[in-house]
Amino acid sequence: LGLVVGVAQIVAEGLRGTTLGARLLGVRTVDERTGAAPGVPRAFVRQLVVALGTPVCLVGNWVVAASAAWDKGPQSRGWHDKASGTRVVRATATAGAAAAVRTAPAGAPAQVPGRAVVPPG
Structure with missing residues (x-):
């Protein structure tokens, strides 16, 4: 059951950018370059890095x-x-974040109300 819930969390975050807990908190996970849902591979890496911390004294x-x-x-x-x-x-x-990323000139940070979008590099 835990594995099913874990996979469902990764798929939900990857395809929609949100999980039940994130939705309750009013936040979403997005691709830093596009502002869209990150995709399942990025969501998996994100959760894997968190999980790798578990062996350190829990x-x-x-x-x-x-x-x-x-x-x-x-x-x-x-x-x-x-x-x-x-x-x-x-x-x-x-x-707004997705629109700002798409309309920003190449190499220039896009401005989103309350946040700065910094291109990778």
Whole structure:
């Protein structure tokens, strides 16, 4: 049952950018370059990085998830977001983030109300 729930979480996050918990919190996971749902492979990598923290005294996964708190970048991305090329946005800001990324000149950061979208590189 745990495996089924885990796979369902990864598929939901990959295809829709949100899980039940994220929806309740009003956030979505998006591809950092496009602002769209990240896709199943990126969602898998994101969850894999969190899971790899588990063997560290069973608190390592919390450290990975909390790593966004000490990120110095404007988007406060955690290690799992950096490894998978994703970021977390408010669910209401997702459409604006996607539009800003698509309309930004190549190499220039796009501005989204309340957030800066920084191209990879």
